Amino acid sequence: MMTSEIDDIVRLDGVQKVYGRGSGTVTALAGVTAAFGRGTLTAVMGPSGSGKSTFLHCAAGLDRPTSGSVRFSGEEITGLDEVALTKLRRERIGFIFQSFNLLPSLDVVQNITLPLKLAGRTPDSALVSDVIARVGLADRRHHRPAELSGGQQQRVAIARALVTQPAVIFADEPTGALDTRTALEVLDLLRDSVTRAGQTVIMVTHDPVAASYADRVVFLADGRLTDELHRPTAEAVADRMTRLGAWDARPVGGRR
Structure with a gap:
């Protein structure tokens, strides 16, 4: 499950995450080792409770591992203080979640450029316009979230996430709240960010079709990486998930 260290943008070594104490201890990650190459799209899959979101949060510097190492472009980040971690996330990491997390009082342009302003950076108007055009919202620049469909909000x-030109985009169920057609359009955008901009995307998903857009799928079960597929098809992913017992473990509606 390891790539060449020279090509790695994100690397986890022996990452363990334990919650609680004593009899209430829960091990969400049990010594996970994995690497993610530059300019690749990786899907992370597994049954409900397998540790997918914890894995993503530790890899992205949103949560600190109990033990083990997380490296970003070769730099150890597990020991960074909150100021340094915040700077790293603002400047080099993009986030996309199932909930869109848009500010209702801001229009499209203002929501998109907010991370730049929070980082004290002046938005490049040409870059902002290019990104808005890439996601197909050129005619919605001044609409507020309430005036947009769910797909448009995503x-x-x-x-x-793209406007800061991050090295890595972490996506947690980015298509989970969307209809099938809109979900495929969003997946095309994520795929394009890899092939066109050379960015790295690490995406948690429960959907085999979404996973088929990835270069590689890694499977988690009980806090451990158990398997992976390269150049996956939706059929192969579904078969592997069935053998993990994922379909039996999914809540009603397919959500985690």
């Missing part, structure tokens, strides 16, 4: 969230 496009704003993607544009917000």
